[in-house]
Amino acid sequence: xxxxxxxxxxxxxxxxxxxxxxxxxxxxxxxxxxxxxxxxxxxxxxxxxxxxxxxxxxxxxxxxxxxxxxxxxxxxxxxxxxxxxxxxxxxxxxxxxxxxxxxxxxx
Numbered sequence: 001x002x003x004x005x006x007x008x009x010x011x012x013x014x015x016x017x018x019x020x021x022x023x024x025x026x027x028x029x030x031x032x033x034x035x036x037x038x039x040x041x042x043x044x045x046x047x048x049x050x051x052x053x054x055x056x057x058x059x060x061x062x063x064x065x066x067x068x069x070x071x072x073x074x075x076x077x078x079x080x081x082x083x084x085x086x087x088x089x090x091x092x093x094x095x096x097x098x099x100x101x102x103x104x105x106x107x
Contacts, residue, residue, distance in 0.1 A: 040091040049091045055084055
C-alpha cells in the first residue's frame with residue numbers, strides 16, 4: 001500500500017494529497033451509490049432493503065481487505081457501517097415513495 005505514498009515536505013503538501021484522495025473517494029462512493037440504486041430496484045420489502053446477513057458479509061469482507069492494506073479494520077468497519085446505513089435510508093425513502101405511488105394509483 002505504501003508504494004504510492006509521496007513523501008510530503010509540508011502540511012500543505014499533505015493536505016493537497018488528502019484532497020486528491022478525497023476527490024477519488026467521492027467519485028467511487030458516487031459510483032457505488034448508482035449500483036445501490038440498481039439493487040434497490042430489485043427489492044420490494046423492508047427486509048430486502050435492510051438485508052442484515054448481506055451487511056455482515058460486506059463488513060467482514062471489508063475488514064479483511066483493510067487488514068491486507070494495513071488499515072485498522074475497526075476504522076474500515078465504522079466507515080462502512082455509516083455508509084451502508086446512509087444507503088439503506090436512501091433505499092427506504094425510495095421504497096416508501098414507490099409504495100405511495102402504488103397506493104395513489106389504486107385509490
